Amino acid sequence: MTILCETVAPPAAALPLAPVPAQAAAAAPARVRSRVTVPLRFPDGFTAVAEVLTFHGLADGKEHLLLAFGDWEQALPAPAEGSAGPLVRLHSECLTGDVFGSERCDCGPQLREAVERISGAGGFLLYLRQEGRGIGLYSKLDAYALQDTGLDTYEANLALGHGEDERDYTAAAQMLQAVGAGTVRLLSNNPDKAAQLTGLGIGVAEQVPTGVHLSPANRRYLAAKRDHTAHTLTLPADVGPVLSEPIPSHADMLARVDALVPRLRERAEETESLRRLPEATMAELAEAGVFRMLAPKAVGGFGMGVESYAEVIRRLARGCASTAWTAGHLSEHVWMLARWPAAVQDEVFADGPAPLAAATNAPIGSAVRVPGGYSITGSWSFASGVMHSEWALLGVEHDGARLQCLVPVADLELLDVWHTAGLRGTGSNDLRAERLFVPERRVADWALLSAADNPGSGIHQDPVLHTPMAALLNMVAPAAALGAAEYAVELFRERMIVRKVKNTVENRQADSPLAQARFAQAYGLLATARLQWEEGVRVVASSHGRRPSAVTDEERAASRLALALSGEASAEAVRLVTSGSGGSIHRLAHPLQRIQRDVNVLLNHPTLTIDPILEQAGRGLLGLGYTVPSF
Structure with missing residues (x-):
């Protein structure tokens, strides 16, 4: 790490200096103290490179930072150009949100968003040491305690003897002037920031709103900013209910689903006869929260990720493949609705978190x-x-x-x-x-x-909303095939232990060496299917968890191939156990024949049809590009 300080660096004039306007005459010009390049990595894997500047002569004497991203020098307006200027975010320090990920505010997600957007556009993030809207860390935590009694964020500050917002942006104006940014595009929902910068001589050519990072914990906080200080915020989920129960963990969600499996098996024949899910099944799925899995937390959903979603479908299929398929798609379609603009979300989530x-x-x-x-x-x-x-x-x-x-x-x-x-x-x-x-x-x-960057991803902070649509569309059939095959092998094992095969000397099928070999082969195929499926899900989850969300052709090919091969192995395991289970399994009441028919239909779905997948995956892995755009 190399630091260029005043004693060894070229003079600060190496950075363009702007004259101090009359409006800011009370604050003497600041000058650059040092510059250092710092690579950044965020918890979601997003990376950026910042040129961090420190200053002498800031009005309040605090250690504020200016982080320059992208082609910031090209974004600076020349005097005769009338350019809109660099994209600039004034970000006040928030230890709880920026460092610890507190959901009581939206500071952490705004910081993360700002770095990505400024890196692409070229500009500056000013990290200002003004914790708690200027009242300090301890006072901010005291204000949190008051908010828990019913006060909003501004009322709590006043109750503590502070102003509603004690932040002053004189130092920010000095920093921008020192790097020649006399006109900026301000990335903010806060009109006070634009007003203060303008009064301090910094032209605000445009105020660019940030995303709305809404969660159940910060809903009242954001609503107060919107209603009390006219922040440009649209909260589409205000009409939706706040989740009154704790959000289940991954393990909790799977335990809920596992508890449903015996009843799904009991109702499988009824489900097939009705040609839809029984009302009792729909009620149990809703009570378990299956339809909320991918719904945003802000509307009362669980905001779960790809791994949880795929595993739930797999486990439901151990009870009934039709139920797994239907529940998987209905859950996925809630996620699709959460990608729409605010006006539609207001409408569809008005009656609950799982339309x-x-x-x-x-x-x-x-x-x-x-x-x-x-x-x-x-x-x-x-x-x-x-x-x-x-x-x-x-x-x-x-x-x-x-x-x-x-x-x-x-x-x-x-x-x-x-x-x-x-x-x-x-x-x-x-x-x-x-x-x-x-x-x-x-x-x-x-x-x-x-x-990946759909309208809903700018409204909600749940990472799964950045997942490109095709990634989840390809998940249901492989997960359902694997779960159904696991149930089939379980049934075959139980049958082998008690079944007496005609015209043999063994007392039960399990005593036959050939039957033992058949079971071992089916078990091995199931292990192969499971490993391929886990790899396909892992590739999707890891690649689409990154921000910016960018999946390579090789990753897409590897995932589709792994999931398709999992489906092939699952189907072959089912074929082995059904062909070794005797004629009685083909009675319509027997679950093995139902599983065989369900898996055969699954293999004809486009997400498991092997020939085109092999072709396109081969092209992707060889770097030849896809001939099917939707692959």
């Missing part, structure tokens, strides 16, 4: 622009979970662009066509619409919704 929606893009419908929105026409297949849904997410095309429409199921014609060999309990029926009007707010660009 149920079906989603289908096959085949794509058509949309025509009309006053106030779009008129859509189409017939959409495979709307899994539609029998339990209030909403439907439908893919349409307009002028060559793919859009997604959010439509009440009651406005659509439901076609009862789900008569299939397997996964009969998913109720994946068809939907039809003819010139149906969809208001503008319920239509969005698919590319925007499916991207």
